[in-house]
Amino acid sequence: MYRSKKLAACVWGAAASLVALYAAPTAAAEPTFATDVWPILEANCINCHGPDRKDSRGRLRKAKAGLRLDGKGHILAGSRATSTVVVPGDAAKSMLVQLISLPHDDEEIMPPKGEPLTKAQIATITKWIDSGADFGKWQGAAGGKVPAGAGAGEGPKTSLQKIYGEVGKGLEPLEAAQLQGVCGGLARVEAVLPGSPLLRVSFSSHEKEVTDDVLRGLVPLRGHVAHLDLGRVAITDKSLQLLASMPRLVRLDLQWTAVSGPGLVATLTPEPSAALWTQLISLNLNGTKTNDAALVPLQKLPKLQHLYIWDTPVTVEASDALRKARPKLRVRHQLRLPAPAPEGARDGPRRRNG
Amino acid sequence: MTEVRLLQTSVVAVLVGAVVLALALAADADETRHDAKKPQVGDRLAAAEIDRLVTANLVRKGLEPNTRASDEVFLRRSYLDVVGRIPDLAEARAFLESSKARKRADLLDQLFDAPGYASHQFNFWSDLLRVKTRLANRVSGEPYIDYLKTSISENKPYDVMVREMLTATGAAHERGNGATGYLLRDRGMPLDNMANSVRIFLGTRLECAQCHNHPTEKWTQRQFFEMAAFAGGVRYANDYLRTPEGRELVQAGRKLRSERRQRVYRYFRRQVLSAAQAGIGGSGTGFELLPQDYQYDDGEPNQPIVAKTLYGRTPSMDVKVPRITPVKQPKRLRRILMNRGRDVDSRAKFAAWVTAPKNPEFARVIANRMWKKIMGRGLIEPVDDMRPTRDSDRKRSRSKRVSVEVGVAAASNPELMSYLETLMRDVGYDLKRFQKILCSTRTYQRESSHAASDVAYHFPGPLFRRMTSEQAWDSLVTLVVPDVDANGATTSSRAEMVYANYDRVVSSSVDELLAEVDSYFAPGSAMEHPDDINRKRVRQRRNKVQPLVRKLVRATRRGNTDTAAEARRELEKLGIEPDRVLKERRYGRGNLRAADLTSPAPAGHLVRDFGQSDRGEIQGSHSDPSVPQALTLINGFVEKEIFKRRQGVLMSALQKTRRAGDKVRIAYVAILSRPPTDDEANEWRTIFADEGKNAYKDLVWTLVNSHEFRFVQ
């Protein structure tokens, strides 16, 4: 993400310096960094936004907010939280300008101590940025690598990202129009992850209206649905064929639907070799009529990691057998809540909390 | 603007008057502190001076004052601000129909002397002081509540009240000693209590300095501990258990425990030991130890330091600091040191310093709080962070200005702030009188206007605001219960029970007390468990009382005076006030003024839904909207209390007439304190004609749910 911003900033910068180049003869009045802007920064900002230093008590003081204003690279890299401290060509979007021009009693105003910058000083900085933030020959302190770690889009990919990245590889996203009013407008359709062509579909607060017929509305999306939340909706085994036609399903929630063991067996067994639900990682069948027989084909789903069969007719023997056959598959079969506190175990958790 | 000019021309007169005024006020303060009825020339001048300062400030800002509020608006507002509820039907009519010229002043006279005043003030204090019905484990808050209510009713001067709270010692459950509740509210937390005191009474936030020097705060950790030293050596128990009689009780308790009679012991502990012990001991040793992890150069860990005030002159005390040897066994050391302190009355010294006339913050803070209470916003905000630690000051003031100037300068109207501060001292901290002066100003009697919390407000009139949670509840109850303010007297019986128990404990011998406890747990008795006892007692009582109540109700209704009198006598014999029981049956047992409910009211109670504080934080109440507020008015109170209690104030008034026009008028005056406009009256008459006998329900429901009901114009 920072890379992208940096890139954007570079493009901006490049564009701006082109502008600056062509505009050079008439731009005599534009502030110059070294002579006009730097003195302001040096006098007001560098104390906190400069190199690491020791304070009077000998404690190490690092640049506040990870922002250094004592070098070109540092300034363009921005702070720990944002790279838009200076957006060349656009002072209004530059955090630097935003913060120095806040009302004087604002707690976010920079500098936080001492007198605020004068209007003239703010104008100088604003003008300099608006005209492209040209540093001239000034370089200042070296360094200013792009800080890492901030922003949610950063860092190592989560396993979920890897999985969806893999499953959705090469898939063309659907047109926006195809995602409007799905299933009579009852479906909530969203990307599984930002930017992914894969879809997540759910029916929150419309469960009772979603019948087998309504669900047919998903047919045009079936190649893209990766996360399908059908908990408590009014579908039956009839919809299983449709679900079977969704090759990229990663998570499927069928809890408390009328889906049954025989239905699952019928859907899953005819062609056990067929590439059916090969990507499925999580399958929720809590509260359905899933039976022991259905576990046989389910056991063969290659990527299945989570299987929920609590409150179903499945027997303990069958679930134990499944666990044995697939040790890595996490099967939730029984609700093992802690036993109630023995009566009078202590004075009783006195009911004064909450 | 004419008003402005008028005021300007009278400036000279006022200036001359100012001297007279100060004298007059000072003289008044001595003599008439408890007599708000006597007309006071000084007060009228003070109100005029406030108006002048407000208007001058408005002129400076290029603003104009709002127009004078209508009688209807004034009526509702002053009832809410002074007695904490809307006027009932009769009260509203009396005022609106009066044609006396002085009727606003008369109303204020009447309201400030009404019992509702104390009830409403109590809500303010319990929010500020975090008053709880249960102060701490096995420490009742009822005596503290009783203390506050009594002090307010007596109109005890604020400085006296503060001194009493800061210096109280002795048994918390003993009659007349409820002020100990102030320290007991923070039992075991003398440091927090000090931070709270400074925040509440001096408008200064110290709590950050409790743990460390804060880079942007002014106060250091050492300063904090120097302040805390005033309460050094305070014990959260009164000394009764150290007396010979008390020791016997402790012995008896130990014996019960060693005999493993756990239930008996717990009962004994709760009813006897705790009742005797709850309280505050120690008048202050004047020294405190720096924390074990003290990390700054100006002190050593565990070093005893002597009390020193944050600013101003430290009162002299003969503090005896124990000599300390190098820190080897810090824990043991601390214990020894803490117990060896000699009381030097440092708490009283602290209280004297806080409330000293020379302490500018003390008067300013309370003047500012009272201003906010009446006008809707402080001249300095936040009201408890007035000193130069505020953001703006701290960031802008590198030069060390004198704190007084900084404090006043922070006000949106420094001259007015400074005047109010003087006025507060001149009236001798008589809060009733001070608030009455504020209500008498033209400023207060203008139309209100609104300003977002981060926008400066210069008081062209009072601030538009939502009712406080207690005002909302008390107003709703007013629609049901006649003479609703009269409930207060009966609820003090809760404190009476605590006092009675304490008296019994200290006046009985150990053997008597043990015998009494034993009798509850006698083998073979059905009352082996305290809970069972209570349940059984309640059941027995109910079985006896209920038939008598039914008898009384029936006899009263039939006019059978002999039978009624007999039922009354029998109820009284059981310690029950017949009139109260009758009232409860008619108007709902829980429909008391908010000040008479438990503090805080239980979660889920309407008054909590509307934002009453849970008493965790200082002034933790709020007036934000929430869904439960809407639900409780849509489906709850209106249907289940107003409509159901057919003898309630509003319902009985509505039933007395059959004419739609009258019903509409009654509902508007009772609920919104104003008659309907012609349009409104016509519209509702049509609705009544269409809908028939249940139309009044729609009317009442709509008015109670309306913005006009919950917002104070």
Place this chain on the structure above:
Amino acid sequence: MNNDEILRPADSVTRRSFMHGAARTLLGLGTMPLLSRLALAADGTAVASAPVLGPATARNVIYLYMSGGMSQIDTFDPKPGADTQGPTGAIGTNVDGIQLSEHFPLLAKQMDKVALINSMTSNQGAHAQGRYLLHTSYELRGTIQHPSFGAWLNKFGGRNNPTLPGHVAIGGSGSITSRGFFESEFAPLPIGDPTKGLAHSQLAKGVDDKTIDRRLARLKKMNAAFRKKFNNDKVKAYDDIYDEAVKLMRSSDLAAFDISQEPDAVRDAYGRDRFGQGCLLARRLVEHDVRFVEVVLDGWDTHNENFEAMEDKCPVLDRALTSLLVDLDTRGLLEETLVVVATEFGRTPEIKIDRNGRDHFPKAFSALLAGGGVRGGMRWGKTDPSGNEVIDDPVSVQDLNATIGSALGLPLDHTVFSPSGRPFTVAHKGKPVRGIFA
């Protein structure tokens, strides 16, 4: 260039994202399909106009707030053998190398689902300030009310169930969680007593929908007249709240608030105290797609008799939290529900001998995360053997909030401006602890 970034939807509300939009256009990327924008409500309109920047691993949060400052040594960071440990013992768990205090025998069997953070650190040692910082990531100020986390989540992420509130606060006082300067729709719905559910959500006897509609119509008219004179946010907020209340009264998911529908065995398992029942209610709400539920457990401010209090408090937490984790897991909800246990600060390792208590200690304390993509069976950060210092991987309160935020995919660097134009971000520049996610 990172794809996620390019495909991030534009948000009209803020200046920053406007810039992103502008940059996109400049780079010729404006024509690419903005798929992540396609969160469509039932009526086909876009639900979330706000950006969802990161890849979310969690969808909902159950936030268990330990009010008063929970002692870390007596709960999640025991120091067996140290002077500071006091009488509380330590026990092993089902994860090697992780110990809990002896008061958590039930949780000890579920530690494979849990990530402990033992290196929390803060500089706020007073309740109001600490609580405020924990909930908003900002320091308490007199001039502005910052939104608490649940409000941020709903502001950015939108609701998943259109008829239920997105943000519910169970127990505690209304002042803990707040919409801050956000619109009233982001205010939490407070529930005082979970066993009573949503009080007054049913029509009173003898009143039908038609009656209410009639009354509401008249109310609307009357209020409109009032608003002509007093047109401000506070008044408008009440209009919104009434709409919200009516929607809720008529929601087909109202039963979510009714825990009496749970079997007795389940209610017993959570503990028949207010906190336990609150956790059960939280589970029901999350099951119905309420995004943020906070449950408060009071009473951790143990200056006096700390160890007696621990014997009371810890079992309540142990039971409720364990039941919650097991219940969520069995139902398949734990995959996308992040459970957080947090407190405003810890308590001194030093035992105050004169009263057997522990005082406030913001320097080093603990928090717990589970579910919602969190890797279980791990601890993050470390304190020294006495518990006085964080020696590894310190996590500030802002970092914790950034961690929760990043699990939910919230844009941590997305600046929102208060009405007075001051800039704020969701976790105030905290850095997410990425190491605890799978």
